[in-house]
Amino acid sequence: MDEELSQIPGGPPIAVPSPQDPAARRVPRPLIETVLPIAVVAVIVLLLPLFIPSFVSSLVTKMMIFGLFGLSLNLIWGYANIPSFGHAAFFGVGAYTAAVIVTKAGFSNFWFSMLIAILATAAVAAILGVPAFRVFGVGAGAANPIYFLLATIAFGELLSRMAIVMRPVTGGSTGISGIPKPDLGLGAKVSADQYYYLVFAIGVICLFLMYRIVNSHYGYGLRGIHDNERRMQALGYNTWLYKYTSWIVAAVFGGVAGVLFAYFGSTLVPNNLSMVTSDISFLLVILGGTTVFFGPLVAAVFYVGVEYFASIYLPQRWPLIFGALFVIAIMMIPWTKGRYQGLGPEVLRLWKKVTGGAA
Amino acid sequence: MSQALVTGLNGLSYAFILFLLAAGFSLTFGVMGVLNLAHGALYMLGAYIGLQIVNTLDLFWLAIIVAAAALAIIGYALYAFFLKRLYGRVPEQGVLTIGVAIMIANIVLWIWGPRAKIMQTPDFLTGVITIGGLSFPIYRLFVCGVGLVVLGLLWYIQDRTRAGAIIRAGMDNKDMTVSLGINYGLVSTLVFLLGMALAGVAGVIGAPITGAYPTMGDNLLLLTLIVVVVGGTGYIQGTMLGALVIGLLDTFGKAYIPQVALFFAWIVFLAVLLIRPSGLIGRKVF
Numbered sequence: 001m002d003e004e005l006s007q008i009p010g011g012p013p014i015a016v017p018s019p020q021d022p023a024a025r026r027v028p029r030p031l032i033e034t035v036l037p038i039a040v041v042a043v044i045v046l047l048l049p050l051f052i053p054s055f056v057s058s059l060v061t062k063m064m065i066f067g068l069f070g071l072s073l074n075l076i077w078g079y080a081n082i083p084s085f086g087h088a089a090f091f092g093v094g095a096y097t098a099a100v101i102v103t104k105a106g107f108s109n110f111w112f113s114m115l116i117a118i119l120a121t122a123a124v125a126a127i128l129g130v131p132a133f134r135v136f137g138v139g140a141g142a143a144n145p146i147y148f149l150l151a152t153i154a155f156g157e158l159l160s161r162m163a164i165v166m167r168p169v170t171g172g173s174t175g176i177s178g179i180p181k182p183d184l185g186l187g188a189k190v191s192a193d194q195y196y197y198l199v200f201a202i203g204v205i206c207l208f209l210m211y212r213i214v215n216s217h218y219g220y221g222l223r224g225i226h227d228n229e230r231r232m233q234a235l236g237y238n239t240w241l242y243k244y245t246s247w248i249v250a251a252v253f254g255g256v257a258g259v260l261f262a263y264f265g266s267t268l269v270p271n272n273l274s275m276v277t278s279d280i281s282f283l284l285v286i287l288g289g290t291t292v293f294f295g296p297l298v299a300a301v302f303y304v305g306v307e308y309f310a311s312i313y314l315p316q317r318w319p320l321i322f323g324a325l326f327v328i329a330i331m332m333i334p335w336t337k338g339r340y341q342g343l344g345p346e347v348l349r350l351w352k353k354v355t356g357g358a359a
Numbered sequence: 360m361s362q363a364l365v366t367g368l369n370g371l372s373y374a375f376i377l378f379l380l381a382a383g384f385s386l387t388f389g390v391m392g393v394l395n396l397a398h399g400a401l402y403m404l405g406a407y408i409g410l411q412i413v414n415t416l417d418l419f420w421l422a423i424i425v426a427a428a429a430l431a432i433i434g435y436a437l438y439a440f441f442l443k444r445l446y447g448r449v450p451e452q453g454v455l456t457i458g459v460a461i462m463i464a465n466i467v468l469w470i471w472g473p474r475a476k477i478m479q480t481p482d483f484l485t486g487v488i489t490i491g492g493l494s495f496p497i498y499r500l501f502v503c504g505v506g507l508v509v510l511g512l513l514w515y516i517q518d519r520t521r522a523g524a525i526i527r528a529g530m531d532n533k534d535m536t537v538s539l540g541i542n543y544g545l546v547s548t549l550v551f552l553l554g555m556a557l558a559g560v561a562g563v564i565g566a567p568i569t570g571a572y573p574t575m576g577d578n579l580l581l582l583t584l585i586v587v588v589v590g591g592t593g594y595i596q597g598t599m600l601g602a603l604v605i606g607l608l609d610t611f612g613k614a615y616i617p618q619v620a621l622f623f624a625w626i627v628f629l630a631v632l633l634i635r636p637s638g639l640i641g642r643k644v645f
Binding site for chain 1: 460
């Protein structure tokens with residue numbers, strides 16, 4: 001990169017942050033602002049199952065899965081400004097692949113199903129990404145990716161139709177049911193209660209990886225594309241490659257969330273691939289905010305909580321509340337320079353207040 | 360062969376309903392730059408309003424007028440309160456209108472219940488016309504007729520009137536049109552209302568054919584998106600062509616190869632999006 005930059009006539013390469021420049025690699029943050037809250041949340045989540053009934057811990061499991069799902073979309077929507085209405089396609093491909101491997105193909109190992117699901121999701125994303133980014137800038141430009149949105153809707157619907165048509169493999173419109181609890185190999189079967197810890201462990205690994213990705217040189221490249229794609233191109237970045245690879249990375253994390261969801265609910269329907277599930281992912285992104293990394297995770301806690309209470313008190317009117325959440329999120333959440341504020345920054349502000357402005 | 364002719368008429372009437380729906384969507388999309396994903400839900404609302412009026416008052420024409428007016432009002436409220444503030448932010452418009460569509464679907468479920476309802480065709484449109492031993496339902500011919508009238512009207516407005524010239528100019532270069540002192544806001548608002556009213560008309564005259572059920576909005580929205588992309592935005596001819604392709608494909612597909620009918624439509628959609636993103640007949644709107 002340095003060599004390319006220094007060849008730009010008249011452009012002093014010192015002004016451009018290079019990968020070797022530590023200031024560009026990682027914004028230094030105080031210990032109290034990053035490590036302490038993570039440790040507190042991790043300890044709380046780890047100790048929680050000791051104090052709460054198992055149905056609540058299954059809710060927390062769901063929060064973690066949907067949080068991962070929202071975070072994976074945030075990688076492209078929040079960081080690179082690639083809005084997708086079909087993220088459930090990858091969620092569903094991951095879930096269906098794992099489910100088919102476990103229930104139909106006769107392999108019971110959890111890690112094997114996870115690996116194949118990741119490969120399948122990456123392959124599907126790589127295939128769909130080529131046409132999708134062909135129309136990303138067509139006519140509209142990056143600020144108005146209307147055809148891209150329509151294409152992503154089409155991907156989800158196409159895959160869910162395929163799941164209905166391929167009845168022998170995917171169970172048709174009734175889907176796949178009876179997915180067993182994961183088998184970690186070496187005779188270690190995971191019970192319903194222990195699954196909480198498995199999701200937590202995988203969630204932490206994914207969060208760590210995503211955090212490293214968005215705070216790497218690559219991640220800063222994505223933010224640059226968000227703010228000014230033309231300028232990034234002028235600086236010599238292959239922005240198409242950045243967008244295409246980030247799309248695949250986001251798809252893989254979405255697929256992992258899908259695998260966890262498949263084992264969690266033990267039932268899959270074609271709707272897990274279509275718009276109905278995609279709705280949740282972008283609601284989480286907007287509700288959680290895209291200015292902070294963990295925004296969708298906060299939104300997932302909120303969303304699953306609201307859904308649970310609605311399912312107890314107003315089961316008939318849940319879609320009304322769900323739809324209203326979209327309207328409220330879009331109209332109420334401040335939007336500046338293409339980024340949403342949302343619940344994530346609110347939580348951050350609260351934390352700063354609690355720690356007495358030390359951060 | 361004879362069966363194919365009857366299926367052809369069914370497909371044609373279905374295509375004209377899709378045309379009414381897609382014309383409204385395409386007008387709001389092309390003229391206002393608004394991505395209204397609640398269009399299918401509004402169509403469904405129109406169908407239910409029409410159904411209610413036909414069942415209680417038994418006045419078919421009144422049902423069409425009331426549904427069209429109601430949807431124009433609702434659509435305008437949607438625009439004035441929400442979409443106006445999201446100018447140029449297409450993903451946000453999409454997210455908002457998805458939320459509105461979910462809410463409308465649930466409200467309809469709340470009021471009218473989950474079961475599908477079939478609207479009785481009015482007496483003067485019931486029955487069949489027999490030509491050469493084949494019987495064609497009058498109502499389907501009527502739907503085709505309404506579709507043709509609307510097509511002619513929109514085509515005339517687009518090509519022969521001052522409003523049409525303003526719309527075409529605005530689609531080519533909005534800033535320039537406005538700077539010439541033309542009240543583009545007024546014309547585009549009127550066009551938006553017209554698009555919404557067309558959804559209401561489509562809802563009422565489509566109800567005897569497609570039925571009315573709370574999840575119909577999603578299905579028809581997806582079909583509308585396919586029609587709009589395949590046909591292209593900006594020209595009414597393009598919308599008609601897209602509606603014909605998808606309507607006939609869907610009807611013949613359902614008749615001869617069920618299950619994969621809509622699957623094919625999505626493949627056509629993706630192919631058009633890749634090869635000609637502006638549609639078969641369309642101008643680059645954005």
